Amino acid sequence: MNTTAPAPTSGIPAVFLDRDGVLIEDCGYPHLPEHLILMPGAAEAVVRLNRAGYLAVIVTNQSGVARGMFSLETMHDFNTLLVRRLGAKGAVIGATYACPFHSDGAVAEFVHPDHPDRKPNPGMLLRAIADHNIDPARSFMIGDKPSDMEAARRAGVSGFLFDGPDLDAFVRDLLGG
Numbered sequence: 559m560n561t562t563a564p565a566p567t568s569g570i571p572a573v574f575l576d577r578d579g580v581l582i583e584d585c586g587y588p589h590l591p592e593h594l595i596l597m598p599g600a601a602e603a604v605v606r607l608n609r610a611g612y613l614a615v616i617v618t619n620q621s622g623v624a625r626g627m628f629s630l631e632t633m634h635d636f637n638t639l640l641v642r643r644l645g646a647k648g649a650v651i652g653a654t655y656a657c658p659f660h661s662d663g664a665v666a667e668f669v670h671p672d673h674p675d676r677k678p679n680p681g682m683l684l685r686a687i688a689d690h691n692i693d694p695a696r697s698f699m700i701g702d703k704p705s706d707m708e709a710a711r712r713a714g715v716s717g718f719l720f721d722g723p724d725l726d727a728f729v730r731d732l733l734g735g
Contacts, residue, residue, distance in 0.1 A: 569687070572612055572613040572614070572652075573607050573699070574615050574686070574701075574713075574715065575617070579701075579720075580701060580702050581597060582594055582595055583597060587627050589636050590636070593636075594636065598725065599729075601643075602726035603649075604651065606729050606733065613652040615692075616640075616655065618637075621660035621663070624662075624663030637656060652690065655685060657673060657677070660676065677703075677706055678705040679712065683713035699716070701717065701720065702720050718732060
């Protein structure tokens with residue numbers, strides 16, 4: 559009789575994608591449909607990542623909610639629109655995490671001195687890792703700010719700083735062709 563326990567299964571690989579400045583152009587608190595302008599190569603990059611076996615997860619700070627610039631519902635609607643637009647081009651986003659909190663807010667319920675989800679804190683990434691059985695060792699983050707890189711480091715995933723202009727070319731180089 560074999561009493562050896564089965565080998566533990568490792569989680570799935572994921573790519574954590576910042577939203578503004580990585581997937582879409584950062585026009586300063588984008589939240590209206592007309593603000594949704596995909597970065598060059600964004601949809602193609604997500605398709606490439608999907609085909610390589612990565613779960614694509616958006617992790618985005620959205621302090622415009624705390625600042626009273628737009629509502630939580632508007633933020634969710636905008637994120638849903640982004641996922642739909644990418645999906646129309648064959649790009650699958652597996653999950654979206656957004657942090658509406660900020661220390662300098664005008665909407666009391668979203669004011670927090672250092673919310674664990676607000677990058678550079680790793681809360682959104684850690685929740686995604688737990689929610690989707692993600693293997694941090696086989697995952698990475700693409701962001702456009704040092705706070706994205708710090709959140710990745712704190713979550714135990716590699717981080718890569720994207721400075722444009724073409725996300726698909728950037729991802730192609732990351733994946734080695």
